[in-house]
Amino acid sequence: MKAWLNFSPSIVNKRVIADLIKNYNINFNILKANITPKGGKMLIEINGKEAEEGIKFLEEAGIELQPITRVVKKDEDKCIDCGACVSLCPVTAIKIEEDWGVEVDDELCIGCGFCTYSCPMKAIKIIE
Ligand code: SF4
Ligand code: SF4
Numbered sequence: 285m286k287a288w289l290n291f292s293p294s295i296v297n298k299r300v301i302a303d304l305i306k307n308y309n310i311n312f313n314i315l316k317a318n319i320t321p322k323g324g325k326m327l328i329e330i331n332g333k334e335a336e337e338g339i340k341f342l343e344e345a346g347i348e349l350q351p352i353t354r355v356v357k358k359d360e361d362k363c364i365d366c367g368a369c370v371s372l373c374p375v376t377a378i379k380i381e382e383d384w385g386v387e388v389d390d391e392l393c394i395g396c397g398f399c400t401y402s403c404p405m406k407a408i409k410i411i412e
Contacts (some may be wrong), residue, residue, distance in 0.1 A: 289326045290348040291319055300345045303408035308338040315394045327395045355395040369399035
């Protein structure tokens with residue numbers, strides 16, 4: 285699953301993520317992070333046998349976890365299916381369908397944001 289982790293200022297200097305990876309049998313990817321001494325957010329992907337226990341550990345450590353199924357949102361009213369975002373996606377999560385519509389595969393998307401910068405219509409946004 286993918287989720288945003290919210291770090292309060294009191295938690296940013298603690299070894300929570302290192303302990304999570306060390307102590308639990310999980311696959312853990314950091315897709316995006318913006319953390320300063322004042323707190324911040326991290327977009328993660330967490331899977332594996334002990335993912336549920338790992339999530340509980342994060343929450344008990346004081347990290348607020350916000351599960352998401354979609355990383356980006358495409359505004360269908362604004363999108364003109366120009367395709368400018370397609371080639372810029374590093375994980376080929378954006379595809380042109382048979383009807384020439386442009387679709388985002390939420391499973392593949394890693395939230396890098398390249399598509400949001402490339403869109404002339406400002407039709408794609410990262411969901412936070
Ligand atoms: S945010 Fe990045 S990975 Fe996700 S669809 Fe856009 S370009 Fe692709
Ligand atoms: S760049 Fe913007 S307008 Fe063009 S296909 Fe992608 S989302 Fe739609």
